[in-house]
Amino acid sequence: MAIPVSDFCFGITCKVEQPMGLDGVIYKSSNECISSNLNIGPEEYIKAEECNYDNTMDDSLIDNKLGILRDNHSLYSEDSFKHKYNSNDGHIVSAYNRHNGSTTFKRRQISSVQDSEEGVKPSCAFCNKTFSTRAGRDRHIKSIHKRIKYPCIQCDRKFTTKFHLIEHKKVIHQGINLSCDKCDRNFTTKSQLNRHIKSAHEGIKYPCNQCNKKLSTKYDLYVHKKVIHEGIKHPCNQCDRKFGTKSKLNDHIKVAHEGVTFPCDECGKIFSSNGALCRHLQSVHQGIKYPCNQCDRLYTSRFHLNEHLRANHEGVKFTCDLCNKEFAFKVGLDEHNKNIHKGIKYPCDQCSKKFSSKCMLNIHVKAIHKGIKYICKQCDRKFNCKSNLNGHMKSVHEGITFQCDECDQKFTAKCQLNRHIQSIHEGVRFTCEQCDKKFTKQSTLHDHVKVVHEGLRYSCQFCGKSFSTKKYLRKHVRNNHEREES
Template identity: 40%
Template sequence: MEVIKEEPDVKFECDVIITENEDIQDTVNLSAEVEKFECLECGKVFDHKSSLTRHKIVNHSGVKEYECKVCGKLFGIKYDLTKHSQIHTGVKKFQCDECGKMFGQKSNLTQHQVVHSGVKKYQCDECGKMYSQKSSLSKHQVLHSGVKNFRCDECGKLFSHKINLNQHQLIHSGVKNFECEECGKLFGSRSNLNEHLLIHSGVKFTCSECGKQFDYRSGLTKHQLIHAGVKFECGECGKLFRSRSNLNEHSLIHLGVKFSCDECGKQFNFKSNLTRHLLIHAGIKKFKCDECGKLFRTKQDLTRHVATH
């Protein structure tokens, strides 16, 4: 087999011998020189030049000019973008026989089915965690890099992947399409709904250090940072915080971001403060004193009041 480097000229050598009064299948001798196309970057071999060209664009050129308008993912060729866009249409016609999960593309179903096989051959060099898919490992490794290039304009929270930012922004949009069948509470994402469902199941997450229990694993994880003594330092002023989310919120001060009240024009450094302030204009008092029944707009006001009893 001859392997062609990059720019091959396809050649065929053909010897045909036909003898009179002889069956064609016995008289035709066809020999063709089969050529392959090798990528000079990684050595991968292809049967067709078009396949090699596509491979080089996707894997080695670094050029990704086709962006998905929904999630921001970039692609080297338009065909891959078109195929990817089907995910966002909501049409899912490929079903997993094991768990019933639906997929928009057959290739995604095939990748998913590896999960049920139990085979996990991709290992993280940092923590040893195993994955059944290389793509899952790649996403996981971004967490160890600490790189978070996607910032929420509303609250300043940072994300490693744009798709996670897009999901997070649903919180600020007010759109809540996922409803809990137990209590009717609405959520902006399915992951938040799934986490909420643990409350109804009675599952609790207990701190091994102090025994404190939490409804959510994320709550336990944040709490454990206290025992570990982990602090997140602001690069601008050196102030320390117990959680990255608190640091991100604090960082908005240095960026000069302000949240303004549409009613009176008062400005706040944090959106949470603006939200509490808006309760004044709305006349909402949802915090009730158990002693005397008096209502308050904020929990802080209630706490100060309770001290007087």
């Protein structure tokens, strides 16, 4: 039984014309495509330019169409399928590959061979980006320029690739997860599970041969070498920012310049990348936590767990080359260098205030200009940032404190205990370069320089009264303007 050309081509309305040769069909188009031994009847033939094939058709529709034919028909040897690939008849090859289950005769290989023979890489007509295959270029145009999405029929979410749609269905709607036998953590793909087992349970690390750092995956090692040791960055052509990986650059362009965001369907929170959204869903809505195997602390991400392990259980510190100050996290050292030694500030675009870090700027915008507060459910106290609320909950309502082994003094945060040990028991002092005055805390020295040598005061937005430190200002607002603040 022959496969009708219209079924094989599924171009919605393929027009069947007069009979042609014994062994196949001839497509009357500017580029001739000869296909033999396709089990297509000798009485059928088609004009490719009259085929209304829609190349944006969802692959699932095509696969469904082929599934009907697969039981009764077979396509013959791929060696006999000779094809001059062009944009008019490419969907025929795609259909052949899917129907025949070919592993070697792939559309990507065909386009790759032809492109290499021509010596010209396919390029995007919209942005001039070049690709190694036409299939790659077509996927790029669909997802980036045509904004073709794969919608989930069970919810309103849309995805740029079929793979991400399938993963979404597995995890969200079917509840399918791959569990780790050793710690009960769940993963959406086998590759994620394997990486987790290697790094977390088998202790497999990939050491950098240029420094002492060890990475959990080969890809992380590759990125580390490119960014840290080779200084390779991916610059944004629309602003001055540079990124360590192409994926981070793409995320930046989508969010900063194209306005693309990834909202959480559960709580409405907006994220700059699909990865950040997935991590949020896992940690907040699915309750997935990363436990420390040396203490009882839990973390919402593998990154924060690793930082905790490095700072508290491995004794690794990041030291400033200019002033020898030590930091538990590299991000703290980076912020220190930018703020203290390079003088980089982050200005608020809604008022004249400047901040030492982007994190502090975001906290300011949320608290002051958007009025977002984090409220303690047990005592109704309000906090500008979630970390302050968490610290309050632990110390006040859960009784979690950090005790000094030398003098039994207790602190609400580990960083406070470390500062106490440095200044009181180790005698570490921070000296003002302008007047030689010594201080027990870096923050106190910072306030001293701002107030005494730069004349900075912190003014209350409610009554105009000024203070020498932010601490005194916050205390004043809490005691006198708490109702006005809410």
